[in-house]
Amino acid sequence: MVNSVVLLRVGRGLVNEVAEALAELNGVAEVYSVGGQYDLVAILRVRDNEALAALVTEHMLKVEGVTYSETLIAFRAFSRHDLESMFSLGME
Amino acid sequence: MVNSVVLLRVGRGLVNEVAEALAELNGVAEVYSVGGQYDLVAILRVRDNEALAALVTEHMLKVEGVTYSETLIAFRAFSRHDLESMFSLGME
Amino acid sequence: MVNSVVLLRVGRGLVNEVAEALAELNGVAEVYSVGGQYDLVAILRVRDNEALAALVTEHMLKVEGVTYSETLIAFRAFSRHDLESMFSLGME
Amino acid sequence: MVNSVVLLRVGRGLVNEVAEALAELNGVAEVYSVGGQYDLVAILRVRDNEALAALVTEHMLKVEGVTYSETLIAFRAFSRHDLESMFSLGME
Amino acid sequence: MVNSVVLLRVGRGLVNEVAEALAELNGVAEVYSVGGQYDLVAILRVRDNEALAALVTEHMLKVEGVTYSETLIAFRAFSRHDLESMFSLGME
Amino acid sequence: MVNSVVLLRVGRGLVNEVAEALAELNGVAEVYSVGGQYDLVAILRVRDNEALAALVTEHMLKVEGVTYSETLIAFRAFSRHDLESMFSLGME
Amino acid sequence: MVNSVVLLRVGRGLVNEVAEALAELNGVAEVYSVGGQYDLVAILRVRDNEALAALVTEHMLKVEGVTYSETLIAFRAFSRHDLESMFSLGME
Amino acid sequence: MVNSVVLLRVGRGLVNEVAEALAELNGVAEVYSVGGQYDLVAILRVRDNEALAALVTEHMLKVEGVTYSETLIAFRAFSRHDLESMFSLGME
Amino acid sequence: MVNSVVLLRVGRGLVNEVAEALAELNGVAEVYSVGGQYDLVAILRVRDNEALAALVTEHMLKVEGVTYSETLIAFRAFSRHDLESMFSLGME
Amino acid sequence: MVNSVVLLRVGRGLVNEVAEALAELNGVAEVYSVGGQYDLVAILRVRDNEALAALVTEHMLKVEGVTYSETLIAFRAFSRHDLESMFSLGME
Numbered sequence: 013m014v015n016s017v018v019l020l021r022v023g024r025g026l027v028n029e030v031a032e033a034l035a036e037l038n039g040v041a042e043v044y045s046v047g048g049q050y051d052l053v054a055i056l057r058v059r060d061n062e063a064l065a066a067l068v069t070e071h072m073l074k075v076e077g078v079t080y081s082e083t084l085i086a087f088r089a090f091s092r093h094d095l096e097s098m099f100s101l102g103m104e
Numbered sequence: 105m106v107n108s109v110v111l112l113r114v115g116r117g118l119v120n121e122v123a124e125a126l127a128e129l130n131g132v133a134e135v136y137s138v139g140g141q142y143d144l145v146a147i148l149r150v151r152d153n154e155a156l157a158a159l160v161t162e163h164m165l166k167v168e169g170v171t172y173s174e175t176l177i178a179f180r181a182f183s184r185h186d187l188e189s190m191f192s193l194g195m196e
Numbered sequence: 197m198v199n200s201v202v203l204l205r206v207g208r209g210l211v212n213e214v215a216e217a218l219a220e221l222n223g224v225a226e227v228y229s230v231g232g233q234y235d236l237v238a239i240l241r242v243r244d245n246e247a248l249a250a251l252v253t254e255h256m257l258k259v260e261g262v263t264y265s266e267t268l269i270a271f272r273a274f275s276r277h278d279l280e281s282m283f284s285l286g287m288e
Numbered sequence: 289m290v291n292s293v294v295l296l297r298v299g300r301g302l303v304n305e306v307a308e309a310l311a312e313l314n315g316v317a318e319v320y321s322v323g324g325q326y327d328l329v330a331i332l333r334v335r336d337n338e339a340l341a342a343l344v345t346e347h348m349l350k351v352e353g354v355t356y357s358e359t360l361i362a363f364r365a366f367s368r369h370d371l372e373s374m375f376s377l378g379m380e
Numbered sequence: 381m382v383n384s385v386v387l388l389r390v391g392r393g394l395v396n397e398v399a400e401a402l403a404e405l406n407g408v409a410e411v412y413s414v415g416g417q418y419d420l421v422a423i424l425r426v427r428d429n430e431a432l433a434a435l436v437t438e439h440m441l442k443v444e445g446v447t448y449s450e451t452l453i454a455f456r457a458f459s460r461h462d463l464e465s466m467f468s469l470g471m472e
Numbered sequence: 473m474v475n476s477v478v479l480l481r482v483g484r485g486l487v488n489e490v491a492e493a494l495a496e497l498n499g500v501a502e503v504y505s506v507g508g509q510y511d512l513v514a515i516l517r518v519r520d521n522e523a524l525a526a527l528v529t530e531h532m533l534k535v536e537g538v539t540y541s542e543t544l545i546a547f548r549a550f551s552r553h554d555l556e557s558m559f560s561l562g563m564e
Numbered sequence: 565m566v567n568s569v570v571l572l573r574v575g576r577g578l579v580n581e582v583a584e585a586l587a588e589l590n591g592v593a594e595v596y597s598v599g600g601q602y603d604l605v606a607i608l609r610v611r612d613n614e615a616l617a618a619l620v621t622e623h624m625l626k627v628e629g630v631t632y633s634e635t636l637i638a639f640r641a642f643s644r645h646d647l648e649s650m651f652s653l654g655m656e
Numbered sequence: 657m658v659n660s661v662v663l664l665r666v667g668r669g670l671v672n673e674v675a676e677a678l679a680e681l682n683g684v685a686e687v688y689s690v691g692g693q694y695d696l697v698a699i700l701r702v703r704d705n706e707a708l709a710a711l712v713t714e715h716m717l718k719v720e721g722v723t724y725s726e727t728l729i730a731f732r733a734f735s736r737h738d739l740e741s742m743f744s745l746g747m748e
Numbered sequence: 749m750v751n752s753v754v755l756l757r758v759g760r761g762l763v764n765e766v767a768e769a770l771a772e773l774n775g776v777a778e779v780y781s782v783g784g785q786y787d788l789v790a791i792l793r794v795r796d797n798e799a800l801a802a803l804v805t806e807h808m809l810k811v812e813g814v815t816y817s818e819t820l821i822a823f824r825a826f827s828r829h830d831l832e833s834m835f836s837l838g839m840e
Numbered sequence: 841m842v843n844s845v846v847l848l849r850v851g852r853g854l855v856n857e858v859a860e861a862l863a864e865l866n867g868v869a870e871v872y873s874v875g876g877q878y879d880l881v882a883i884l885r886v887r888d889n890e891a892l893a894a895l896v897t898e899h900m901l902k903v904e905g906v907t908y909s910e911t912l913i914a915f916r917a918f919s920r921h922d923l924e925s926m927f928s929l930g931m932e
Binding site: 015016017019028030031032034035036041042043044046047048049050053055064082083085086087088089090091092093 | 105120123124128133138140141142145147175176178179182184185
């Protein structure tokens with residue numbers, strides 16, 4: 013499983029609309045509206061780098077209202093939870 | 105449940121050591137070493153704001169090797185997963 | 197009570213108009229036009245995180261003239277004043 | 289009454305200690321530990337610019353642990369609360 | 381007397397025009413076109429904070445061509461000149 | 473007369489001390505402790521570029537406590553005051 | 565052979581289209597869509613500085629969708645591969 | 657002779673056109689298209705500050721395609737070449 | 749094959765030494781000393797994300813003299829060269 | 841001839857000393873102490889990229905007092921002066 017955290021800024025007043033659109037996409041596990049200098053953070057969990065490329069460049073960045081995105085691709089995961097089994101059913 | 109995403113930079117060459125120390129803390133659900141301008145991203149899931157304050161200011165920021173942290177507190181979560189039930193067993 | 201400080205930039209010449217519109221919103225306790233790299237600072241005092249999410253994403257960010265906002269959500273408050281009682285009457 | 293909002297960064301792991309020290313100072317009405325790129329936000333309420341100068345340059349900036357501060361001095365206040373009467377008893 | 385230094389950026393090729401318009405405003409003592417990352421610096425000298433608020437938010441920021449401004453409000457003045465008498469005749 | 477505005481940051485808690493030391497230097501007309509992302513602003517008025525070079529690089533930057541300086545050299549001055557006569561007596 | 569690394573940002577949702585257009589240009593050896601604060605990275609390998617100038621300023625920067633580019637021209641190459649022979653056949 | 661180095665960014669794909677237009681201006685000794693975060697660097701050599709003000713604010717900044725400029729005015733020159741004689745014939 | 753571009757800054761005067769040390773590491777295909785705001789750029793080519801994590805966090809970041817690194821992990825490669833075969837012999 | 845413009849910051853109070861040391865180096869044609877966010881600007885004129893690499897990485901960056909440098913390598917020169925002949929006698 014390849015995990016990524018995507019930091020996003022969106023057009024004025026579109027925070028919730030963009031969050032909902034992103035959360036619909038296969039491979040987007042969680043989306044949060046957040047305080048701070050970013051508007052949204054998305055957690056992606058996909059099968060491999062190629063699936064990640066398709067999800068980000070062909071789907072997420074085409075969602076209306078996204079004005080800035082920065083994808084932080086995970087090298088390694090450190091967790092006491094068994095993330096693979098929790099999230100990998102029906103993985104993109 | 106209160107979710108937060110914490111962006112971190114650490115001292116040179118301490119990425120894995122700091123990641124492991126953070127992942128041991130109660131309330132830290134996941135830690136990722138990542139590409140990009142940050143070194144680590146931690147996903148926190150705790151009971152309320154007071155628990156978040158204690159986790160960040162009394163534990164995370166005291167971990168040796170952390171040189172910068174930026175806590176993005178979630179307003180709202182958007183997900184097809186039932187995050188509450190997945191993560192709230194034995195919640196801090 | 198959940199406190200937040202929101203740093204804002206507004207369109208050229210709209211400082212006072214935007215400040216007045218924000219101060220009308222329930223949950224916005226104080227708005228200041230300020231010197232420095234930001235135009236306005238708003239102090240929000242609301243019941244809980246969900247009320248904060250609604251106030252920021254569904255009301256403040258939709259006010260005409262806001263071009264940038266950064267919400268600093270308070271972990272903890274430190275004060276010799278009893279802020280809870282001073283501000284919690286008729287709390288949003 | 290002159291109001292100011294001060295954005296602060298502090299040395300690693302000193303968030304609560306510095307917040308408490310600042311909240312003790314006459315003229316500091318509220319201090320919040322916050323998420324985002326700053327560590328603390330202080331709300332100052334003093335009699336005039338000279339009192340503000342003394343509070344910031346002779347007291348706040350000398351508190352051990354403060355590494356960065358940015359004082360946003362308020363031009364005007366916009367609020368449905370009567371801030372003057374609420375905060376001006378025993379004003380510095 | 382309240383002194384302030386305002387750092388400004390203006391639309392391309394409008395440096396002199398905006399400088400002249402600002403220098404006409406009561407309370408603007410001096411305007412300089414400058415080298416470096418800013419285009420203009422204005423020195424304001426007014427009676428009190430309220431006059432400063434009016435000058436900046438109701439006049440300066442409404443001058444055509446101003447694209448960015450950052451007002452550095454003076455806490456204290458240090459000078460061997462007697463600035464008060466030099467500039468306070470016919471003070472705004 | 474050559475005018476310049478110098479933006480300065482100083483070591484923690486040294487604002488007033490550095491301001492006084494700078495104001496003693498010939499050619500430094502005014503020094504202000506200010507709100508915002510800078511600590512001090514100095515207004516220099518000297519005879520020519522060579523005097524400016526000497527003042528900045530051989531005196532100001534050697535004052536203990538200065539950690540950052542940015543000299544904005546004026547191209548042109550725009551003012552209803554006759555700055556030349558006001559400041560040029562005993563000019564450096 | 566002159567090597568260069570070009571960091572690029574592109575218009576929203578145009579990552580793959582711009583990458584393909586750049587990869588068609590003679591002298592562009594490799595283009596990667598990447599995570600982090602940039603969208604694309606191009607590796608250029610050309611005969612000399614003049615060829616580099618033509619490639620960047622007359623071709624790459626004219627590709628529709630490029631919004632920011634930063635060309636890092638290589639002083640020296642350090643590699644266990646014999647890059648010259650690997651890439652110099654049919655060099656621009 | 658007053659020397660200055662001007663860092664410039666220009667509209668997409670206009671690097672060479674803007675460079676040629678700038679190099680035509682009296683007082684502009686050299687223009688380079690460069691790698692890095694700027695597009696062009698111009699070296700100006702003029703008689704005095706007033707000539708510099710006219711060249712930058714009335715000519716350079718009015719050239720079509722310039723989107724950002726930062727003028728670094730020289731305090732002093734250090735060179736084994738006799739720049740004055742090399743460049744001062746027919747000086748603006 | 750997983751490709752990455754790493755932007756690096758190094759301690760003063762250590763550019764060549766650090767470049768040589770990095771180029772010795774298995775998985776580092778090319779290192780360039782470059783003009784611009786970074787000192788070095790390394791091109792990594794490894795078998796998978798796990799090999800990338802080990803190379804960056806356990807080897808590159810431990811090289812003496814590295815003061816900043818930003819790893820841009822490639823989603824997709826676009827090239828007329830057959831990079832896989834050119835670089836994958838004896839791949840880490 | 842390869843031209844480059846190097847933007848430099850130096851340790852506090854060392855502007856003139858570092859400028860003189862740099863101007864002594866073969867290949868450094870001119871050094872200016874400047875206003876703005878940089879301290880010095882050096883103009884380099886050398887035979888080829890390899891000479892540039894040696895000058896910057898083996899000599900300039902080793903000069904005591906240099907704390908930051910950014911080398912802007914010229915793609916093309918645009919000038920009514922014949923720079924090649926003016927500067928290429930005894931070229932490094």
